[in-house]
Amino acid sequence: MTEKAVILISGGLDSTTVLAMASHKGLDCYGLSFDYGQRHATELDYALKNGRQWGLKDHLTMTLDMGAYGGSALTDKNIPVPEGDFSEGIPVTYVPARNTVFLAFALGYAEVIRARYIYIGVNAVDYSGYPDCRPEFIAAFQNMANTATRAGVEGDPIIVEAPLIHLTKAEIIRKGLALGVDYAQTVSCYQLDTSGDACGRCESCLIRQAAFSEVGVRDPTHYQA
Amino acid sequence: MTEKAVILISGGLDSTTVLAMASHKGLDCYGLSFDYGQRHATELDYALKNGRQWGLKDHLTMTLDMGAYGGSALTDKNIPVPEGDFSEGIPVTYVPARNTVFLAFALGYAEVIRARYIYIGVNAVDYSGYPDCRPEFIAAFQNMANTATRAGVEGDPIIVEAPLIHLTKAEIIRKGLALGVDYAQTVSCYQLDTSGDACGRCESCLIRQAAFSEVGVRDPTHYQA
Numbered sequence: 001m002t003e004k005a006v007i008l009i010s011g012g013l014d015s016t017t018v019l020a021m022a023s024h025k026g027l028d029c030y031g032l033s034f035d036y037g038q039r040h041a042t043e044l045d046y047a048l049k050n051g052r053q054w055g056l057k058d059h060l061t062m063t064l065d066m067g068a069y070g071g072s073a074l075t076d077k078n079i080p081v082p083e084g085d086f087s088e089g090i091p092v093t094y095v096p097a098r099n100t101v102f103l104a105f106a107l108g109y110a111e112v113i114r115a116r117y118i119y120i121g122v123n124a125v126d127y128s129g130y131p132d133c134r135p136e137f138i139a140a141f142q143n144m145a146n147t148a149t150r151a152g153v154e155g156d157p158i159i160v161e162a163p164l165i166h167l168t169k170a171e172i173i174r175k176g177l178a179l180g181v182d183y184a185q186t187v188s189c190y191q192l193d194t195s196g197d198a199c200g201r202c203e204s205c206l207i208r209q210a211a212f213s214e215v216g217v218r219d220p221t222h223y224q225a
Numbered sequence: 226m227t228e229k230a231v232i233l234i235s236g237g238l239d240s241t242t243v244l245a246m247a248s249h250k251g252l253d254c255y256g257l258s259f260d261y262g263q264r265h266a267t268e269l270d271y272a273l274k275n276g277r278q279w280g281l282k283d284h285l286t287m288t289l290d291m292g293a294y295g296g297s298a299l300t301d302k303n304i305p306v307p308e309g310d311f312s313e314g315i316p317v318t319y320v321p322a323r324n325t326v327f328l329a330f331a332l333g334y335a336e337v338i339r340a341r342y343i344y345i346g347v348n349a350v351d352y353s354g355y356p357d358c359r360p361e362f363i364a365a366f367q368n369m370a371n372t373a374t375r376a377g378v379e380g381d382p383i384i385v386e387a388p389l390i391h392l393t394k395a396e397i398i399r400k401g402l403a404l405g406v407d408y409a410q411t412v413s414c415y416q417l418d419t420s421g422d423a424c425g426r427c428e429s430c431l432i433r434q435a436a437f438s439e440v441g442v443r444d445p446t447h448y449q450a
Contacts (some may be wrong), residue, residue: 060293068285071337090375097333100373104329108322112296137372144365148325150315153356 004028004115006106011046013186014121017176022119023054031059037067037075040192081191083201099132110158118160126169138162169211184220197224229253229340231331236271238411239346242401247344248279256284262292262300267421306416308426324357335383343385351394363387394436409445422449
């Protein structure tokens, strides 16, 4: 029997690459996305498009009101997204406990559909310094998941895979291009404008642009003029 | 400065007792409840009432569509709640990853309001055998939380308190009564009827009834005739 995997997909560059990787492994892939009060719905449109391209068996989009407690530039429109000058430490775009929440739902979904794997596109090389993107977080979540679930207690735990965690952004893009990912259908910007164009100034845009430049391929993103 | 605590409150016997305990400690208490597709909204009404009684500084109720993936008698109305004959192992009332999801949101909320504590009323003595009510789960979640958050990375982690975990249900009730908890304003039944009366037959009702009997106090629950 083909094994199942829950893939966390956001419409971003990383998670779309992970989706392509899991799909190429021949897993039956189930997408999980969140409408969590992020600044722009374009991400979710891309998540749906990519899900169709990569043949998801099912795709669940859950609505979460993380804006109820705010605390991040990505969920509270009163906190501006920083541009250009990136100070040390964890930036205000960090959404408290976001990956813990996302993985918690993935764990529940995986347990219900009896999936063996959860795939998440976290990366700890070219990233914004979020604590919940680091290998020690993924390892600790795995350990917790083993005790939290029926699957874990019964000795057949759900495995959290984070295949990009040690890659540079350029390596991720090379891998995705080799698998056929269409990066025009992905978004990295923290503050797309109303027409869906990227700002080109936030940390996420700058990391993306530098990586495409390193790979030597044109970044297909529409940037604001 | 008075320290803050996020209290997970469901309107049940355990979490209401925990709320009273945290309140008696002199903490500034912030309630967090979930409308997650459970069978009856009476639980949430009680959570709100208890929150007012115990002087919550704020009370957030988040709507979560855990029924989107179902998989439990508590979130999928097509799966009946067992009565009377309780077989070995984890029952169908187990909601996959429920406490992982609840604690994940509590972690985010605690981080945003800079709370030092999260209180959760899990209990591993008189309980239904859910994996995410056991001490090893709470310990593993704590370990994960330390790596997941800005607070953890900066060396001032949010502490998960589960003060009931080793108590019998009778001990919990004695403690609550001593603190002034009104157990008439709590619900344990997995399948209240439309008028809010408890069934008296599900595992949760039987555990509650046995405990009140052991304490020698009348159970104020309205049971179906």
